[in-house]
Structure formats: structure tokens, C-alpha cells
Amino acid sequence: MRAVRTRRPRPPRPSPELAKAPISPTTRSKPEEDPSPLTLPIKAFKLRLANGPPLASTAKDFKTYSETCASLLRLCRAMSATSTTMPSYAPSSGCLPLVLSLHAHAFRSGLTADRSVASNLLTAYAAFTRAADRDQAFRDCVAADAASSFTYDFMVSEHVKAGDIASARRLFYGMPEKSVVSYTTMVDALMKRGSVRDAVELYERCPLHSVAFFTAMISGFVRNELHKDAFPVFRKMLTCSVRPNVVTLICVIKACVGAGEFDLAMGVVGLAVKCNLFEKSIEVHNSLITLYLRMGDAAAAHRVFDDMEVRDVVSWTALLDVYADLGDLYGARRVLDAMPARNEVSWGTLIARHEQKGDTAEALKLYSQMLADGCRPNISCFSSVLSACATLQDLRGGTRIHANALKMGSSTNLFVSSSLIDMYCKCKQCTYAQRVFNSLPEKNTVCWNSLISGYSWNGKMVEAEGLFNKMPARNSVSWNTMISGYAENRRFGDALNYFYAMLASGHIPGEITLSSVLLACANLCSLEMGRMVHAEIVKLGIEDNIFMGTALSDMYAKSGDLDSSRRVFYQMPEKNNITWTAMVQGLAENGFAEESISLFEDMIENGIAPNEHTFLAILFACSHCGLVEQAIHYFETMQAHGIPPKSKHYTCMVDVLARAGCLPEAEELLMKVSSELDTSSWSSLLSACSTYRNKEIGERAAKKLHELEKDNTAGYVLLSNMYASCGKWKDAAETRILMQGASLKKDAGCSWLQLRGQYHAFFSWKEKHPLSLEIYEILDLLMLELTT
DNA sequence: ATAGGGTTAG
Structure with a gap:
């Protein structure tokens, strides 16, 4: 024990001025007026030590001292929250010596075994984070048989707070009589670590009840996204006639929101009204705002906000989210500006919403504004802003945010690192992504999935497959990543093989799996397999899903089964522009050009906005029917819709004109936009030249084609064909020889x-x-x- | 024991 400096050189006499006397050297230079009444008891106690009678010599006296000390410590702890702004309030500035002195005194007097003294010493040392002294005090307690239930409860929670769940567990199991408080602490700690099974085991074995205990279980299930499991706990709580309190209510509402059980939620709210539970609780009102928002009743959510007498940042942020959820990002921004105080969550919500809506550039701009506003980005914020960089393929921005995350110590967080991996891969930097992945001390399935998806996004299926085989645990996303990866990389056979393997592994395919599988079927024209998938979709009861319907209709059309394709299309309860486009395209590609055109007209009449793909399909239909006028009309309509034609559209238009024999017009159009075009337009013109035996334009087209792409075999073949069609057999033969000289061979169909x-x-x-x-x-x- | 926001697959 250290000697304690309790006496100052000149002990002040008790007088009114002395109440304001500085209590430690650090405060001496401070202005005399003290902003907080918290320091007064400490001053009084110091005075008592300095001037009063000697320290207690009986247990009763000592108890008074030690309890005084404990309550002083509680004050110190309260003040230590402000100790960053006022260093003199830091707990070390005078209280610890008091505790040490009290401990020494108690030891000398043989009072450490007094229950009250022991527990106060324990809490005192804990408050000063002196773990060794704390543990010694606890051992003294146990040895002297002075450990109460409270002592154990306290130590269990100390270990939990330190993250030492093993010690907490050991202590808990060694408790002579387990209290409901310790059960609660343990259950909560286990839930927070994600050990749901262990928590449930304790819950089932616990013979005691309390509101906090049940509430801890409910909030634990919610935390682990097992919302539905929270309801039986709530029901049991009610049957045990334990009255829910405000915290329970908040947790149960969150569980309802998570599970989408809105009827139940309304019942709970009714119950709460009956129990008078949510009269003036800000927290309950805040959770009600989110409840109504998730129910889709934005008006009710707004009403709750309006009716609140007192609002805090959370209320305002929830309101911001109401606007954002309605798609009114401008309104959300106005809420942010109108808020009396913003924090990182308010900014983060707005940023996340912009990112989700696809306004990624604005999300990044908001991020800078947030930093300028003095808010420190948190994990969520990093995730969404990195995700924005990923979609923008903004490597510089992404790297800068990576640096920010490193500085804030968030870079090894699994949410952040998954986003980092994704960002680097989308920016084609798989090496960096791999490095982030390797640097993680602990990895979860999402990280593995992100890296696998990143490799497959870059076409590196070997790496993706290697990782997939190596990963310790796979979920359905892992399987979907592989299946859609193979489908994206046009390795449709492999996609189907992985689908079979997925089924064999016992994972249930979902919408995403099935739409990739249908894409594979469509491209393999595997009608048999496609029908099987269709049956599977019906069995899973998701045939009304818009993605499923679209993919099915597309698969049937690509496989040539137009009857089935039409049937699926017309039976769909809900269609979007992609659904319509797929059907228009399916009809066009199968030679039903008139029907395709009339369906397109239906689409416009139904107010469905066509996109570039729709127009491509309709131009394709026109080109196959030789409908030049119509094609020109749609080509102009497209621009009127504000959709700039891309090279494929030009190719199609050139094709229309060329097929109809309008070779000069086709050439003119091509010359106008030549720079943006790929070679296929010239091939298409060249091909038409052979049909219409136009040698002049044909030669020009062939020359152009050769300039653009030296190794284009199709160009040579077409040129040769054109010469042949014009009867220029010699030229035709020479072209063939030229092609062989360039060691080119026509790809085999x-x-x-x-x-x-x-x-x-x-x-x-x-x-x-x-x-x-x-x-x-x-x-x-x-x-x-x-x-x- | 507590309210507001977040990562991977189409």
C-alpha cells in the first residue's frame, strides 16, 4: 500500500471559504466557481480526513466510511465522463489514494471480511480498473465467507465487461446460489457473442424469472436476427405474469418489425396502451415511428413524430428515414438540415439511402459533407460509402476511405472489410482485395463470399472455385455466387453442375439461384431442365415472383417454346419493363415480328417505360420483317424517349437499311457514327452488299472493317462471298488466300x-x-x- | 435489458 497524501501542508480550517478550497493541485489554478455540484461531497470528505477524528476503528464506523467512499466513487465515475473536458475530474486525481488508505486501514483492523466493506472495496477497485486488486478483494471475500450474491453478480459482470467470457462462465458455474441477475448477465453476454445455443440452454434451465431476464432473451434473439424466436419468450413472460416494461416493449416491437409480424405488433401496442407503458417514453415513440414506417404507413409514422412532446436525435433520424423510405431524398435532406442536432447515424442513414437508390455520386458528396460537419464515420457509414465507390469503380475514393477506416481502427470489422473486398474487386484490383482478406484475424462467410464473387466478377473462375472449395462454411449465398458467376461468365454447363451440387448439399434454392439457373437453361436451350426448374418454382410457391416469371418466360422463348413463354407472360400478376422487354425480344427473335411490334405498342399504352433493350428488340423485329419505315420511326421514338442509341442500335438500323437494299443510306448512317461503332455494323453492310451485288460499297466496307480489326475472320469471309456473288471469282479466291496468309481461319459454327x-x-x-x-x-x- | 443506419448473390 502506498502512503496516502491526505494532509496538505497547511490544513484549512472549516469555514465558508474552505468549501471552495481546491481539492488537488491540478485544480488550484482553475477559476474559483465550480460548474458541477458533484465535487462538493468529495471536498467534504477530504475535509473530514484532514481535520476530523482518526479513521474508524470499528466495523460500524468503517462501514460508514467505506460506504461514503463508494458513493464518492460513483460520483467520480459520473465525473470521469466529463474528464476529457475537465482533467481535474479524472478519477485518478484524488479518489484512489482515499480508497487505498481505506483498504489499508480495514486490513489493519481486520475488517476486510465485513460484507459491506468487502463489496465496497470491490466496486471501488473495479471503478479504478485495478483488476488485480479487485480480484484480490474478491478472493478475500470468498475466503472470509463474506461473498454475497451481489458480490458474485458483480464479478460475473466485471468479467463480461472485460470480454472474458470464460472467466465469467467459470465463476457463474461456481456460484453457490445462482441469482437471476447473473443468469441475465450470462444470457446477455452469450447472445452478444452470438452463442445463441448456449444462451437458450441457460434460459431453459433457469428456475427464476425477472423482467430483465426475459427482456435480455428477447433482445438477444433480435440481435441475432432470430426475430421469430423472441415471441415464445414474450408469451412465456406473460403466462408467468411478469409484467413487461418499456424496454421489453421496445425489444418486442423490434422483433415484430424484423419478423414482419405487423398484426402482432399492433396487438403489442394495444397491450402497451392498456398497461400505460408508453406515455412519455421517447424510446418507445421512436421505435413506433420505425414500426409504422416498416408497415408502410408513413403518415402514421409522421403523426407519432408530430405528437411527441420531446424529441431527440433518434426521433429526427427516424423521421429522416420516413422521407427516404418514401423515395423523397430531397425531403430527407431537408429533415437533416432542420434537425436541431445531427450525428453520424443521421448522416449515415441519408448516405445509405442515396447509395441504395443508386445515387452513388451524391452519397460520396454527402460523406465529405459529413466529415466537414465534424461527424466521425462509423461502421455502417463506411460500408455504404465503400459500396458506392464499388459501383462507381472509384478506386481513388475507395482507397481514401480505406485509409480513413484504418485510421479509425475499423478496417478489420467484418462489415467494412467485406465492402473493401468488394470495392477493390469491382475496381479490378483483386490483389488488394486478397490482401484485405488475408489480413483479417477472423473471417466470416460473407468475407469469403465477397472475395469469391469478386474473382468471378473479374472472370477468374479458377480462383473463385479454389476459394469455394477451401471455405470452412458455405451458405446459400456462396452457392448462388458460384452459380451466377458461371452463368455470368457464360459457362452455363458449369452453372447447372453447381446447381445439382447445391441441391445435393441440402441447400434450398431461392429466387436468385433459380433465375441464374434459368438463364443457363435459356442459353443452353435446355428445355427439359428449364421445365424441371419451372416445376421447382411452382413447388416453392414463388411462381408469382416477378423475377421468376420474367426468367421463365425468357427461358421458354430462348428455347423456342413460344406457347409456354406466352402463357407464363400473360399469367403473371405483376410485370415490369424487363418482363415486357423479354417477351418483345422473345417474339422478335423467334420470327413473330408483327406480334412483337403489337406487344410493344401494348406496352407503351400500358404506360410501361421502354429501355434501350426494348428498342433493340423492336428494331430487330423490324429488320427481320424488312419494315424500314417502322424501324426509322422507332429509331426516332427512342431518341424522343431520351435514350441515346448505342452501337447495337446503329448496327440494327444499318442492318434494316442494308437488308432492304438501301445500301447508300446504310453507308451514310455508318459514316456518321462510325467512331462509336463496333465492327459488326460494317460486317452487316458488307453482307448486304453481297446480297445486292454492290461491289463499290462492299469494297469500302471491307477496307473499313480491315482497318478496325485486322484479325476479323468474318470480314474476309464476307468480302470473299461478296466477290463471289458479283461473279468476281478471282477476287473471291484471292481474298481467301489472303486470309490464310494472315493465318486466320473461320471459326467453326x-x-x-x-x-x-x-x-x-x-x-x-x-x-x-x-x-x-x-x-x-x-x-x-x-x-x-x-x-x- | 433499450430506440435510428450497414456487407456478399440477380
Whole structure:
């Protein structure tokens, strides 16, 4: 024990001025008026030590001292909250010596075993974060059989606060009589660590009840996103006639919101009204705002806000979210400006909403404004703003935010690092992403998924597959990532193989899985598999889902089963512009050009906004019917809709004109926009030149094509064809030789079919199918059957 | 024991 400096050189006499005497050297230079009444008891106590009778010599006296000391300590703790602005309030500035002195005295007097003294010493040392002294005091207590239930409860919560759940657990199981307080502490700690199973086990074994205990379970389930599990606890609480309080109510409402159980929520609110629970609680009102918002009743949410007598930042932020949820980001911004005080959550909400709505640039701008406003970004904010950088592929911005996160110590947070991995991958920096991933001390499935998805986004399926095989635990997102990754990289067969593996692993496919699988089916023209997926969708009861319907209708159209495609389309209860576009396109590509055009007109009449893909489909339809006038009309309509034509649209228009024989017009259009076009437009013109035997334009087109792309085999073939069609056999032959000289070969076209899960490809000349001899024999037999 | 915001798949 250290010697305690309790006496100052010149002990002040008790007099009115002395009440204002400085209590420690650090405060001596401070202005005499003290802003807080908190220091007064400490001064009084110091005076008592300085001038009063010697310290207590009996347990009773000592109890008075130690209790005084404990209450002083509570004051110190309250003041230490303001100790950053006022250093003299820091707990070390005078109280600790008092405690040490009291402890020494108690030790000398053999009073450490007094229950009250022991527990006050314990709390005192805990307040000064002197863990070793605290633990010694606890051991003294136990040895002297002076440990009360409170002592144990306190120590359990001390260990929990220090994050030492193992010690807390050991202590808890060693408790002679477990109190409901310790049960509550343990359950809460376990829930916060995500050990839901352990928490539930304790809950089921606990013979005692209290509001806090039940509430801790409810909030624990909510924290772990197991909203539905919270309801039985609430029900049990009511059957045990434990009255819910305000905190319970808040947690239960949150559970209802999370589970989407709004009827139940209204029942709970009714109950709360009956119990008079939410009269003047700001917190309950705040949670009501969010409840009504999630119910889709923005007006009611607003009313709750308006009716509140006192509002805080949370109320205002919830209101901001009401506006944002209605899509009124401008209104949300106005709320932010009108708020009496903003914090990082208010800014973060607005930023997240802009990011979600796709206004990523504005999200980044708001982020800078937030920093300028003096708010420190938190985990959520980093996540959304990094996500914005990912969509913008803004590597510089993303790196800067990475630096900010590093500085704030948030870079190893799993939410932030998942976003970082995603951001670096979207910016084509897989190495950095991998580095972020490697630097993580602990990884969760989301990080793994992010990196896998990042590699597949960059077309690196080998790496993606390697990670997928290595990861310790997979969820359905992991499977979806692989399946859609293969579908995106046009490896449709692999996508289907992963789908089979997913089913075998016992994961239930969801909308996302099935839409990728349908995309694969559509591209493989695998009608059989597509029908199976359709059946699966009906079985899962999600056939009315707009994504499912669109993907199904598209799959049938691409597989050539237009009847089924139409049936799905017309039975859909809800359609969006993508649904309509897919159908228009399906009809166009299958040669139902008139029907495609009339469906497009229906679409416009129904007020569905066409997009660039819709127009591409309709131009395609026109080109196949030779409807030049119509095509020009739609081409102009498109621009009137504010959709700038892209190279594919020009290609299509050139194709329309060229097919109809308007070769000079086609060439003129091409020359006008040539720089933005890809080579296919020139190929298309060249091809038409061979049909219409136009040698002059054809040669110009071929020249242009050659300039743009030296290795384009199609160009040589087309040119050669054109010469052939004009009867210029010599030129045709020379072109072929030229092509071979450039060591180019025409890519072989092929067709394929699926048989018992295996794909068989058929080429026009090379690489004969291994069974081609047999196949042709059968074919001959069939032909014979048919003709006789 | 507590209200407001967040990451990966289409």
C-alpha cells in the first residue's frame, strides 16, 4: 500500500471559504466557481480526513466510511465522463489514494471480511480498473465467507465487461446460489457473442424469472436476427405474469418489425396502451415511428413524430428515414438540415439511402459533407460509402476511405472489410482485395463470399472455385455466387453442375439461384431442365415472383417454346419493363415480328417505360420483317424517349437499311457514327452488299472493317462471298488466300444438344462427333422410313 | 435489458 497524501501542508480550517478550497493541485489554478455540484461531497470528505477524528476503528464506523467512499466513487465515475473536458475530474486525481488508505486501514483492523466493506472495496477497485486488486478483494471475500450474491453478480459482470467470457462462465458455474441477475448477465453476454445455443440452454434451465431476464432473451434473439424466436419468450413472460416494461416493449416491437409480424405488433401496442407503458417514453415513440414506417404507413409514422412532446436525435433520424423510405431524398435532406442536432447515424442513414437508390455520386458528396460537419464515420457509414465507390469503380475514393477506416481502427470489422473486398474487386484490383482478406484475424462467410464473387466478377473462375472449395462454411449465398458467376461468365454447363451440387448439399434454392439457373437453361436451350426448374418454382410457391416469371418466360422463348413463354407472360400478376422487354425480344427473335411490334405498342399504352433493350428488340423485329419505315420511326421514338442509341442500335438500323437494299443510306448512317461503332455494323453492310451485288460499297466496307480489326475472320469471309456473288471469282479466291496468309481461319459454327446431362457438340466439318458414323447410319434409316 | 443506419448473390 502506498502512503496516502491526505494532509496538505497547511490544513484549512472549516469555514465558508474552505468549501471552495481546491481539492488537488491540478485544480488550484482553475477559476474559483465550480460548474458541477458533484465535487462538493468529495471536498467534504477530504475535509473530514484532514481535520476530523482518526479513521474508524470499528466495523460500524468503517462501514460508514467505506460506504461514503463508494458513493464518492460513483460520483467520480459520473465525473470521469466529463474528464476529457475537465482533467481535474479524472478519477485518478484524488479518489484512489482515499480508497487505498481505506483498504489499508480495514486490513489493519481486520475488517476486510465485513460484507459491506468487502463489496465496497470491490466496486471501488473495479471503478479504478485495478483488476488485480479487485480480484484480490474478491478472493478475500470468498475466503472470509463474506461473498454475497451481489458480490458474485458483480464479478460475473466485471468479467463480461472485460470480454472474458470464460472467466465469467467459470465463476457463474461456481456460484453457490445462482441469482437471476447473473443468469441475465450470462444470457446477455452469450447472445452478444452470438452463442445463441448456449444462451437458450441457460434460459431453459433457469428456475427464476425477472423482467430483465426475459427482456435480455428477447433482445438477444433480435440481435441475432432470430426475430421469430423472441415471441415464445414474450408469451412465456406473460403466462408467468411478469409484467413487461418499456424496454421489453421496445425489444418486442423490434422483433415484430424484423419478423414482419405487423398484426402482432399492433396487438403489442394495444397491450402497451392498456398497461400505460408508453406515455412519455421517447424510446418507445421512436421505435413506433420505425414500426409504422416498416408497415408502410408513413403518415402514421409522421403523426407519432408530430405528437411527441420531446424529441431527440433518434426521433429526427427516424423521421429522416420516413422521407427516404418514401423515395423523397430531397425531403430527407431537408429533415437533416432542420434537425436541431445531427450525428453520424443521421448522416449515415441519408448516405445509405442515396447509395441504395443508386445515387452513388451524391452519397460520396454527402460523406465529405459529413466529415466537414465534424461527424466521425462509423461502421455502417463506411460500408455504404465503400459500396458506392464499388459501383462507381472509384478506386481513388475507395482507397481514401480505406485509409480513413484504418485510421479509425475499423478496417478489420467484418462489415467494412467485406465492402473493401468488394470495392477493390469491382475496381479490378483483386490483389488488394486478397490482401484485405488475408489480413483479417477472423473471417466470416460473407468475407469469403465477397472475395469469391469478386474473382468471378473479374472472370477468374479458377480462383473463385479454389476459394469455394477451401471455405470452412458455405451458405446459400456462396452457392448462388458460384452459380451466377458461371452463368455470368457464360459457362452455363458449369452453372447447372453447381446447381445439382447445391441441391445435393441440402441447400434450398431461392429466387436468385433459380433465375441464374434459368438463364443457363435459356442459353443452353435446355428445355427439359428449364421445365424441371419451372416445376421447382411452382413447388416453392414463388411462381408469382416477378423475377421468376420474367426468367421463365425468357427461358421458354430462348428455347423456342413460344406457347409456354406466352402463357407464363400473360399469367403473371405483376410485370415490369424487363418482363415486357423479354417477351418483345422473345417474339422478335423467334420470327413473330408483327406480334412483337403489337406487344410493344401494348406496352407503351400500358404506360410501361421502354429501355434501350426494348428498342433493340423492336428494331430487330423490324429488320427481320424488312419494315424500314417502322424501324426509322422507332429509331426516332427512342431518341424522343431520351435514350441515346448505342452501337447495337446503329448496327440494327444499318442492318434494316442494308437488308432492304438501301445500301447508300446504310453507308451514310455508318459514316456518321462510325467512331462509336463496333465492327459488326460494317460486317452487316458488307453482307448486304453481297446480297445486292454492290461491289463499290462492299469494297469500302471491307477496307473499313480491315482497318478496325485486322484479325476479323468474318470480314474476309464476307468480302470473299461478296466477290463471289458479283461473279468476281478471282477476287473471291484471292481474298481467301489472303486470309490464310494472315493465318486466320473461320471459326467453326456448331450446334449442340443435351443428352442425359451430357452435352454433345456437332461441327460442320472438323472434329467429328465420336459417334458420327453411327449417327449418320441411323439418320439414313430414318430418312428411308420417311420416304417410303 | 433499450430506440435510428450497414456487407456478399440477380
